[in-house]
Amino acid sequence: MSDDVNGPDARTRLLDAAVRAFAARGFHGTTTRDIAAAAGMSPAALYVHHRSKEELLHQISLAGHQRALELCEAAVAGAQSPRDQLVALVRDFVRHHALNHTVGRIVNYELAGLTAEHRAEIEKMRRRMDAIVRDLVRRGVEAGVFHTPEPAITGAAVLSLGIDVSRWFDSQGGWSPDQVAEHYCELVLRMVGANGSSAS
């Protein structure tokens, strides 16, 4: 056990320990005692920082969603054409989910562990991300540079591909985050019909 229970370092250690514990045993299978032990603290020391393990899940989930949402917003703000915006978004979103796949799994698969209030806050951020990608696909279609009869389902599929990278990334392929991100950009440009082609 460490005596350093008040500094920012203790806070970081607790969040890291919570990520590892939730990833290994799920939110419901983890106790505050597990998290405190993994952080080298007593359960009492944990309560200095967090009232409950749900508060830890909320902080992890909030930080993860804020980062993902920022990536999407920055990609749209940082380029002019729908095509360049989409490439930047997919490249950064896929890299992020490959590099942070452990946190990504908690963020995407443990929503049921949040309180109703926290869940509503997170769902709002998820809907914002959905809207950014759908609007981007729709703008491309309206501008005549993308061609898909279903911009909404296509947008959902683009985000879905990126999110699922956090599930499979460490288990197969042996590809680097950059390799997957680069090839996924090509796949997504095809999905939205970025050169006016249709496969059917």
Add this chain to the structure above:
Amino acid sequence: MSDDVNGPDARTRLLDAAVRAFAARGFHGTTTRDIAAAAGMSPAALYVHHRSKEELLHQISLAGHQRALELCEAAVAGAQSPRDQLVALVRDFVRHHALNHTVGRIVNYELAGLTAEHRAEIEKMRRRMDAIVRDLVRRGVEAGVFHTPEPAITGAAVLSLGIDVSRWFDSQGGWSPDQVAEHYCELVLRMVGANGSSAS
């Protein structure tokens, strides 16, 4: 509590109860007592059928993977051209994951709850599915009807899109399983470059 603890009905009730419990609280957050109660049985009655909750997870996981693997094999066996095989595979795989999304989440996100032996058995089935889809994409490329520089990553992305349907299907869009399946066939034909086009 029901006295019918020996029939096939009791077995089905226990599996259904386990699916609901694992879906709600995760494998590690569920006790055998929870499952027995949800099935209207005593914990002792549960042990007539299953030695542990891991055995229930294994049965759910095995049945789910067998069904998904059969879908993939049947799609390839039931058509001649790579294009028709891929369309059948994606349509059936996506419909299956939309219709059975609750079981799909357990099957895909609770692998860590299995014993090493059971996990190895399931991973073997997953590798078989990966191989079917990659080989299908590769055969299409060799036959000159698909065009993708990375058949392996493209194959992984096709399966990934289908698997992730079980995560998002009940939470957004309001689309029917058939609508999603039909549009996903179009997206996947584009991903593999089924008419020789490239978006880049």
